[in-house]
Each structure stands twice: as structure tokens, then as C-alpha cells.
Amino acid sequence: MxxxxxxxxxxxxxxxxxxxxxxxxxxxxxxxxxxxxxxxxxxxxxxxxxxxxxxxxxxxxxxxxxxxxxxxxxxxxxxxxxxxxxxxxxxxxxxxxxxxxxxxxxxxxxxxxxxxxxxxxxxxxxxxxxxxxxxxxxxxxxxxxxxxxxxxxxxxxxxxxxxxxEVETLSAAQERNRLAREIHDSLGHHLTAIAVQLEKATAFADLDPASARNAVGSARWSADRALTEVRHSVRALGRRPFRLTDTLTELIDHLNDDRLTISLDVTGDEDGRPLTPLHALYRAAQEALTNACRHSGATNVRLSLSYDESGASLTVTDDGRGFDLREGFGLRGMRERIEVLDGHFDLASTPAGTTISIRVPW
Structure with a gap:
């Protein structure tokens, strides 16, 4: 009726x-x-x-x-x-x-x-x-x-x-923002790495053909990595287990060259930790390394990663020229990603270098 x-x-x-x-x-x-x-x-x-x-x-x-x-x-x-x-x-x-x-x-x-x-x-x-x-x-x-x-x-x-x-509308907006951050942090990072490596290959093409070939190989790796991460995003971030320490080590190995030295210090154990905070730290590290490679002019970047019972901390320090602390989309997305997890994000920059400190709870 x-x-x-x-x-x-x-x-x-x-x-x-x-x-x-x-x-x-x-x-x-x-x-x-x-x-x-x-x-x-x-x-x-x-x-x-x-x-x-x-x-x-x-x-x-x-x-x-x-x-x-x-x-x-x-x-x-x-x-x-x-x-x-x-x-x-x-x-x-x-x-x-x-x-x-x-x-x-x-x-x-x-x-x-x-x-x-x-x-x-x-x-x-x-x-x-x-x-x-x-x-x-x-x-x-x-x-x-x-x-x-x-x-x-x-x-x-x-x-x-x-x-x-209203929740559906907000969820859609949040998902759009998440995808925008994901594209910037993942695909944007790799495109920047490709641009840096190709620039290096161009500069060393005549002076050092071996270094130029290595740079082209690194660019090719970054392109493959970008394609893989796009596929993983479509498949809900992939199927294989995510380990932050291993992923950062792999990323650093491919970004290191004779102009930029990146080191990673790790304390504690990430086994059994929740995936979401670890993934947020990885995206933050990606953004920080991308900025260091592209904008800072740094020659050394140091990452300190620590795990404890209450959460994880990441500190990224470079010896670049610094900047005026105006946050672009990347830094703003990084801060929002951390704050959503009730984490802490701190940024300090001087002409002697930039330090980013992040803390996320489990």
C-alpha cells in the first residue's frame, strides 16, 4: 500500500x-x-x-x-x-x-x-x-x-x-583528494626521477658515456616503477606484502649517483606493524627525496627511520639551499596524509638545509 x-x-x-x-x-x-x-x-x-x-x-x-x-x-x-x-x-x-x-x-x-x-x-x-x-x-x-x-x-x-x-559526497571528495595525492606522490615522484636521470644522461653523453648509459637505465627503471605503481594502485596497492625498509632501500639505491648521496639508518623492527602508517611514511619519504633531487641542490640526504611500540618516526635531512617554507601541493598532501593518522609533521628549512620530521602512531 x-x-x-x-x-x-x-x-x-x-x-x-x-x-x-x-x-x-x-x-x-x-x-x-x-x-x-x-x-x-x-x-x-x-x-x-x-x-x-x-x-x-x-x-x-x-x-x-x-x-x-x-x-x-x-x-x-x-x-x-x-x-x-x-x-x-x-x-x-x-x-x-x-x-x-x-x-x-x-x-x-x-x-x-x-x-x-x-x-x-x-x-x-x-x-x-x-x-x-x-x-x-x-x-x-x-x-x-x-x-x-x-x-x-x-x-x-x-x-x-x-x-x-552528505557522507557519500564527502567520501567522493576525499577519494579524489587521495587519488590526487597518490598520483603526485607516486607517479609524480617517478616522473621527476626520470627527468633528473635524462638530464644527467644528456649532460654526460659526450664526457662520460658510461654514466650517461647508467642514467638512462635509471630513467628506464623509474618508468617501469611508475607503471608498476599505477597498476598496483588500480589493484588496491598490489598483492605482495609491503615492507617500508626494503622499499626505501630499493628507492635509495636507484636515486644515489655521483652528485647525490642518500643514506638510510633504521632502528627497531617493522614486522607486524599496520600497513597504513608505513605506507604514509613511504609516500612522505618519496616526496622529501623528490624535492631534494629536484629543488634543493643537495649533495647529501640522510633518512633516519625508527620503529617502537607506539609508532614510527622518519627524519629526512639534506644539505641543500632550503626554501621559504611555502607548502606546495606535495608538502601539503604529505602533511594531510600524516595528520589524518593523528601523526605529527614538522618542517624546518634554512640556507644550510632542510629537515622534515614525521611521527605516526600505530
């Missing part, structure tokens, strides 16, 4: 229960009759109205339903159909809000004692009638409470869906 109400099944289910209970009572008491036929027909009309809810203005629908509830009660000798009256504040809650529902609910509860007073002398001394009033009042309270819970649940679901859409 298509409905604008959070719980569209309540009204038809209650009507069906009244139809079964009241019909059974009438058959046992009087047998088939026109009164029973009218009683049943009106309840079926009420059930049908719920299916037409979207096509009838809400105020008009409520007025029609109230009129039918009264008519059903008139034809019902069992008193079971009084339960339908609780649908008045229940339905009004969704259409007009909680205040109107409470007012109508109070009116319905007050109407039953008045009806008993007009039709049943001394009903106040009849325990069954007093119980009817109490149970009816309790039913109205429960109906309003159920409507309130249903409305709040629907509002919470709407807020949740909006939040999920």
Missing part, C-alpha cells in the same frame, strides 16, 4: 479486526441481518479509503473517516468498534501535528463518558463501563504515542538518508 503515513497498516488492520470481532458477535447474537451487512460494508469502505489516501485531501479524508467511525459504532452492538475512534487522533497526528491530535484525543476520551451518561443510567457504578472508559483512554494515549514514535522514526530516517548522501 502506498501511503504518506509512516505506519499505513495500522488503520486497515484495526478495521479488519473490528470487522472480524463485531461480525462474529452479530452472527452469534442475531444471525445474518441487514444491520450486519451495513456494518461490514462501512468497514470495507474504511479499508478502501486507506488505499485512496494519496488521492483525497487529508482534512476531507479525516472528516469522512470520522463520519464512518460514528456510523459503524451506531450499527455495532458489541462495542468493539469503539476501538476505531482511537484512529482519529492517530490519523490527525500525521495530518495536523501533535497539538491537534492531543486535542482530538482528549475530546474522544471525554465523549465516551458523556455517551454513557446519556444512554446508561448510573454507569459510574458499573465496573465494566468504568473499565471501558479507562481502557479507551489508554488506547488513545497509546495511539498518539505510536504516532509520535512513527513520525520521529520517519524524520530520523530522512535525516539519516541526508547524512548518508
Amino acid at each position: 502506498s501511503s504518506t503515513r509512516p505506519v499505513p497498516w495500522v488503520s486497515p488492520l484495526l478495521c479488519l479486526a473490528v470487522l472480524v470481532g463485531g461480525g462474529y458477535y452479530a452472527l452469534v447474537d442475531d444471525g445474518p441481518s441487514l444491520r450486519l451487512a451495513g456494518f461490514s460494508a462501512l468497514l470495507l469502505v474504511l479499508i478502501g479509503l486507506d488505499f485512496l489516501e494519496r488521492h483525497i485531501p487529508a482534512p476531507a479524508l479525516l472528516l469522512v473517516q470520522v463520519a464512518l467511525y460514528i456510523a459503524v459504532n451506531t450499527l455495532d452492538d458489541s462495542g468493539i468498534s469503539r476501538a476505531l475512534i482511537v484512529l482519529v487522533p492517530f490519523t490527525a497526528y500525521f495530518t495536523f501535528g501533535p497539538r491537534t491530535a492531543i486535542v482530538l484525543g482528549t475530546g474522544c476520551v471525554a465523549a465516551l463518558p458523556l455517551l454513557f451518561t446519556l444512554n446508561i443510567p448510573n454507569w459510574q457504578t458499573n465496573a465494566e463501563r468504568v473499565s471501558d472508559v479507562v481502557m479507551f483512554a489508554l488506547g488513545v494515549v497509546l495511539a498518539i504515542t505510536m504516532a509520535a514514535v512513527a513520525v520521529r522514526e520517519r524524520e530520523a530516517r530522512v535525516r539519516l538518508e541526508a547524512t548518508l548522501r
Whole structure:
């Protein structure tokens, strides 16, 4: 059933229960009759109205339903159909809000004692009638409470869906930023290395053909490495286990030449450490080495890597000419990558060199 109400099944289910209970009572008491036929027909009309809810203005629908509830009660000798009256504040809650529902609910509860007073002398001394009033009042309270819970649940679901859409948007933006950093830190690093090696090959082509050939070989290695890392990124960073110390050693071996000496000191053991902080340190080292090769004019770069029980630390120091500490995309991406892990990133640069200190927790 298509409905604008959070719980569209309540009204038809209650009507069906009244139809079964009241019909059974009438058959046992009087047998088939026109009164029973009218009683049943009106309840079926009420059930049908719920299916037409979207096509009838809400105020008009409520007025029609109230009129039918009264008519059903008139034809019902069992008193079971009084339960339908609780649908008045229940339905009004969704259409007009909680205040109107409470007012109508109070009116319905007050109407039953008045009806008993007009039709049943001394009903106040009849325990069954007093119980009817109490149970009816309790039913109205429960109906309003159920409507309130249903409305709040629907509002919470709407807020949740909006939040999920916002999270999806933010996740997409975060993923774009991650990919941008990944391309810069990985592919950008290797392209820089290729450019440096090819520049070296050009410079030494006539003076030292052997060094030029080595530089071309290093450029070719960097190109292969870039292609491999692109494939690994597509395959969720590859399938083989990642070891930071081994990967840094391999990177340094291919960047070292007669103009730049890179050394690595390692303390502690990385075995069993989580991958994400180690990968972040590798990207940071890549960016630092790329900057040292491309911009700093350094002749010596020293990497100090240490592992302990609480995290890992990386310090990269070069003897280049330094810079003015304005962070480009690479350094900003490096800082953001570390801060996402609740790590610490510190950068210091003077005309005598640059030092980058990084700490990431496990």
C-alpha cells in the first residue's frame, strides 16, 4: 500500500479486526441481518479509503473517516468498534501535528463518558463501563504515542538518508583528494626521477658515456616503477606484502649517483606493524627525496627511520639551499596524509638545509 503515513497498516488492520470481532458477535447474537451487512460494508469502505489516501485531501479524508467511525459504532452492538475512534487522533497526528491530535484525543476520551451518561443510567457504578472508559483512554494515549514514535522514526530516517548522501559526497571528495595525492606522490615522484636521470644522461653523453648509459637505465627503471605503481594502485596497492625498509632501500639505491648521496639508518623492527602508517611514511619519504633531487641542490640526504611500540618516526635531512617554507601541493598532501593518522609533521628549512620530521602512531 502506498501511503504518506509512516505506519499505513495500522488503520486497515484495526478495521479488519473490528470487522472480524463485531461480525462474529452479530452472527452469534442475531444471525445474518441487514444491520450486519451495513456494518461490514462501512468497514470495507474504511479499508478502501486507506488505499485512496494519496488521492483525497487529508482534512476531507479525516472528516469522512470520522463520519464512518460514528456510523459503524451506531450499527455495532458489541462495542468493539469503539476501538476505531482511537484512529482519529492517530490519523490527525500525521495530518495536523501533535497539538491537534492531543486535542482530538482528549475530546474522544471525554465523549465516551458523556455517551454513557446519556444512554446508561448510573454507569459510574458499573465496573465494566468504568473499565471501558479507562481502557479507551489508554488506547488513545497509546495511539498518539505510536504516532509520535512513527513520525520521529520517519524524520530520523530522512535525516539519516541526508547524512548518508552528505557522507557519500564527502567520501567522493576525499577519494579524489587521495587519488590526487597518490598520483603526485607516486607517479609524480617517478616522473621527476626520470627527468633528473635524462638530464644527467644528456649532460654526460659526450664526457662520460658510461654514466650517461647508467642514467638512462635509471630513467628506464623509474618508468617501469611508475607503471608498476599505477597498476598496483588500480589493484588496491598490489598483492605482495609491503615492507617500508626494503622499499626505501630499493628507492635509495636507484636515486644515489655521483652528485647525490642518500643514506638510510633504521632502528627497531617493522614486522607486524599496520600497513597504513608505513605506507604514509613511504609516500612522505618519496616526496622529501623528490624535492631534494629536484629543488634543493643537495649533495647529501640522510633518512633516519625508527620503529617502537607506539609508532614510527622518519627524519629526512639534506644539505641543500632550503626554501621559504611555502607548502606546495606535495608538502601539503604529505602533511594531510600524516595528520589524518593523528601523526605529527614538522618542517624546518634554512640556507644550510632542510629537515622534515614525521611521527605516526600505530
